[in-house]
Amino acid sequence: MDQRLTRNQVPIETTWKLEDIFPSREAFLIELNALTKSAKELALRQGKLFVSASSLLSNLEDYFDFSARLWRLTAYVSLKQAADSSDPENQADAARADAANAQMEATLSFFEDELMDLDDSHLHALIQEVPELEEYQPYFRKLFNKKPFRLHPEAEKTIKALAEVLEAPYTIYSRSKLADMQFESVKDSDGNTVPMSFTLYENSYASTRDTVLRRNAYDSFTKTLDQYKNTFASVYAAEVNKTVAVAKLRGYKTATDYLLQQQQVSETMYDNQLDIIYQELAPHMQKFAELKRLALGLDTITYADLLAPIDTTSPQTTFEESKQALLDALKIMGPEYHAIIEEGLTNRWVDYSDNVGKSTGGFCESPYGVHSYILMTWTGDI
Structure with a gap:
């Protein structure tokens, strides 16, 4: 055989199940439009983020909920691209999501600008008033560390609006490598x-x-x-x-x-x-x-x-055999951990086919509110 399989030719059980993020492409497009609308609604809160401790908590909750939804949406198109970057539909969806993401981040860039106006003493006072704000301390620490390097709000908004253009070098590299x-x-x-x-x-x-x-x-x-x-x-x-x-x-x-x-x-x-x-x-x-x-x-x-093996044998294994070996080995981690691993290996959290347009290497993507996704290419070599 001198031809590789296309994505629609590989067995479906060797691919990941992106329906766990969105049941269909139509659902993805609906969420994309909904997020654009939500960004405009959040933008109405400019200048009112922390008029009180309770308003700060409410705004942070809504902002983080929006960010989680945006994370899932961008993960969805990213995973589609990683599985087959040669598919014109995947390319179009990625471009559409990237453009919308850049616009939404530009629209909401004032969130970080205004939150950076807080100082440690003011934040501490707000936490004393509403203890639930304590869980956002790690976020504020990262934010405050960037204060010395923050630009004028309009400059920050411009940079975020140009995000799609600024990411173009990597996009060109990836498309060339995987699709062309x-x-x-x-x-x-x-x-x-x-x-x-x-x-x-x-x-x-x-x-x-x-x-x-x-x-x-x-x-x-x-x-x-x-x-x-x-x-x-x-x-x-x-x-x-x-x-x-x-x-x-x-x-x-x-x-x-x-x-x-x-x-x-x-x-x-x-x-x-x-x-x-x-x-x-x-x-x-x-x-x-x-x-x-x-x-x-x-x-x-x-x-x-340099990577040639020095052993003389060539043991091979199947995905199912390796799956069982992993499950047997990980029993020591306890039933809850074991059940998660079994679900992931059984319910298509892992994409291990080889097909035209698939990303090289391997990675784990964990969109918030959904399970993890693992990309690899199975070779059968133990």
Whole structure:
């Protein structure tokens, strides 16, 4: 076989069930319109967010409820895109949601502006009056940490309105990688022709025991990437320039400081990770590469061989077998935990098919108020 399956050709049981977020695309579109209306209604509260402790609590509850609904909606289109970014409908829905999201965030940017006018003493007094506000303390701490870098309200509104444009570099990169890239099929050591894709290379061929297949796949992989080098260099440069510009506008010392604060990571922590990789881990990895060359019986070890396994067996397993192994192993976590894992593995929380347009790698998305969704590509390798 030298052709990959399209999304509508893969067994439905290997895909996730997005109906748990919205039962249909029509329901998604209805919610999108409803959220746009809700944003306009919330905007009427501008200038009135904390006239009293009770009004602050009510406004926060409504704002967080709106944010949770928006989270579910954006997760829905994001998951559809991750499953098949080559589908024009998925692309259209993502673009529609991104545009609406940018507009709604711009409309409601005053929320953070006004809440930042609070100081610790005022907030403490309001909490004393209405103790239920205490649960919002983590939110206020994160908000207050951004105070020194907050721009004029109109500038903040403008940046949020441009969110779709500012995210364009990553969107272009993702669409190019998942929807446009076409890789040449490759041959294995037995002369069989097998399909090739970004996902197949990443999850299967890069770590296969078949040296011929591994190196042929690497050649096909890099040949296709080379055809996109100018496009990817341009969008990466645009992303870097955007980040540097926003960091300067906000008054950060460096773009690194700007990015790290969003993740609540200190520069010391970040530098320590790099130092460990370069200074402590690197010598061991170089030694490991040489040992792997000897174990595999290779004259030279190339980049294509770095993930090759050194064991001589090739155990395979099915998803059902692995599911049972996981459930058996996790019984020790107790019945409640075990039941959640079983439900997730049984009721299509996991998308593990391989199909054209599917996202590479793996991730877990947990939209508020719904269960988690896990993306991976099943290869059968234990």
